[in-house]
Amino acid sequence: MLSHRKGSRPGPKARMTLVGPALAIVITACGPSGPATRGELCEAYRSYESTASAWHPFSNSGVFRALRNLGDVASRYQDSGSVRAAGPELKRLGSGQSFSIMEVEFTAAPIAAECRLGTAP
Numbered sequence: 001m002l003s004h005r006k007g008s009r010p011g012p013k014a015r016m017t018l019v020g021p022a023l024a025i026v027i028t029a030c031g032p033s034g035p036a037t038r039g040e041l042c043e044a045y046r047s048y049e050s051t052a053s054a055w056h057p058f059s060n061s062g063v064f065r066a067l068r069n070l071g072d073v074a075s076r077y078q079d080s081g082s083v084r085a086a087g088p089e090l091k092r093l094g095s096g097q098s099f100s101i102m103e104v105e106f107t108a109a110p111i112a113a114e115c116r117l118g119t120a121p
Helices: 012-029 038-053 061-075 081-095 101-107 109-115
Strands: none
Touching: 038 061, 038 109, 061 081, 081 101, 081 109, 101 109
C-alpha cells in the first residue's frame, strides 16, 4: 500500500512504485499491433524455421520465442483466415514446455503455403 503524509513528498521507493506500472503500460502499448503484412508473416516464418533447425546445445528457448512470435504475427494477418486461425494455436504451442514438430508443421501449413516456402518478399 502506498501512503504518505499530506504535504510531504513520496520517497524514492514510492516513486518507483508509481513509475513501474506506468512504464509497463507504455512498453506494452509500443508492441506490434494492427494487421501484419505478408512480408512480416514470411519473415516470422523464416525466423522460426531458421531457429528451429539450428543446433541448441544449452537452451531451445529461442525456438519457443520464435514460435510465439510467428503465432502473434499470424494472428494479425488479415489476408487469409486459415493463417489467422493458426496464430493462437502456434502461440499456445510456443508457450508450453514442449511441442511436437509434426504438430507445428501441420498448424503452420497455411503459413508455409502463403509464403510459398521462401519465394515471398
